[in-house]
Amino acid sequence: MTDKQSFVPKTFAVIGAGPVGCIVSAFLAKGGHEVVLCDVVPDLLEPATKRGIIIEGAENMTQTVSHTCTSIDALPGYNPDVIFVTVKANALPLIASAIEGFHNKGLYVVSWQNGIDTELVLANSLGREAVMRAVVNYGCGLAGPAHVKIPFHHPPHYIQELNPESAGAARGIAQALTDCGLTTRHTDNIIAMVWRKGVLNACMNPVCAVTGLTMSQAMNDPIIFNIVDALVKECVKVARANEILLGWEYYPNAIEYMRNAGNHKPSMLMDIENGRRTEIDYINGKFVEYGRRSGIETPYNITLQSLVKGLESRL
Known part of the structure; x- marks a missing residue:
């Protein structure tokens, strides 16, 4: 060897x-x-x-x-x-x-x-x-x-x-x-990196999959942005409860990153449009799972996971 x-x-x-x-x-x-x-x-x-x-x-x-x-x-x-x-x-x-x-x-x-x-x-x-x-x-x-x-x-x-x-x-x-x-x-430091990216995916992918909006459209719609913002805060709370070090300026950096993502369809939206199962259980589903482990309520993640699962049930 x-x-x-x-x-x-x-x-x-x-x-x-x-x-x-x-x-x-x-x-x-x-x-x-x-x-x-x-x-x-x-x-x-x-x-x-x-x-x-x-x-x-x-x-x-x-x-x-x-x-x-x-x-x-x-x-x-x-x-x-x-x-x-x-x-x-x-x-x-x-x-x-x-x-x-x-x-x-x-x-x-x-x-x-x-x-x-x-x-x-x-x-x-x-x-x-x-x-x-x-x-x-x-x-x-x-x-x-x-x-x-x-x-x-x-x-x-x-x-x-x-x-x-x-x-x-x-x-x-x-x-x-x-x-x-x-x-x-x-x-x-790969676990922290995975979670940093995981938060971004959990906030953009399901929101775009459910609404049909691109990342830029979602971030620039004031009503939809409120959902994205709530998801970011909920995911950060779960990460911190599980001692995942995202960094003290993670929240503003995440918002700025998503605002600059452009008119791009994330993979979960493309999966729904093309009749494929999504990765929702390994994205929002994981924040739900780790939230339960640490006693953190995750209503936004549960809702988005359920809505995407509902879309999948039609495939």
């Missing part, structure tokens, strides 16, 4: 050919790495090895990947050093079970996703030594198969191992991503 302190990954698998997976696949391939992109929908994969993945907006490129496949069970044939999981969090139990079927020591799995505690679902099946968590700072949407619009990209991205023994491997993965243009830093 490669020494974790000098881990230099060469071959990557990316599970999920949505916008997040397409972006990391394209950058890794541009950096000269062998990349296999995996998704159960063949139509999403077909352009990736022929025309190439198209990225437009804050970043612009067209890049082919080495391989595609439609089954996680096929991934061992490519002998990946690292697997990035970029699917919606609601698919994680099935994904973790599938990887568990062939996982071996020295293969690292990175949760490159939105949501709180996604890495724990993977670790429950694969063990903490194998699993890492990342926080990704780009906004994106799928314009078509292997065609991504990326309205904003605010590097660096961050990654941390769950087990300290895998810190060297995490640094190696961060370096590989940085070298290919996705500037990524190793951190020892």
Whole structure:
């Protein structure tokens, strides 16, 4: 096995050919790495090895990947050093079970996703030594198969191992991503970072999903803004009750960040528009869960989670 302190990954698998997976696949391939992109929908994969993945907006490129496949069970044939999981969090139990079927020591799995505690679902099946968590700072949407619009990209991205023994491997993965243009830093503060982003997702995603508004429209509507504002304050209260350090100026910074998000449809709104299940249970549902643990009432999060669940029930 490669020494974790000098881990230099060469071959990557990316599970999920949505916008997040397409972006990391394209950058890794541009950096000269062998990349296999995996998704159960063949139509999403077909352009990736022929025309190439198209990225437009804050970043612009067209890049082919080495391989595609439609089954996680096929991934061992490519002998990946690292697997990035970029699917919606609601698919994680099935994904973790599938990887568990062939996982071996020295293969690292990175949760490159939105949501709180996604890495724990993977670790429950694969063990903490194998699993890492990342926080990704780009906004994106799928314009078509292997065609991504990326309205904003605010590097660096961050990654941390769950087990300290895998810190060297995490640094190696961060370096590989940085070298290919996705500037990524190793951190020892990933949980706080996940929650900081989680609050933003919990305030924007469900509000836009329920109203059909873009982020800019929601923030500039005085009535809708009151809901967003109440959600931010409720989420911050839950975080503090669970000793998650968001930072003393988190509230004003969060409001400013969302005001500058632009006329962008968040992923949850796009999921509802396209008849897909959302990640609501790993976003607002987690604030409800952690609120109950610490005795904090979460009426706004419960309401938004319930409304999105109601929309999902029609799908």
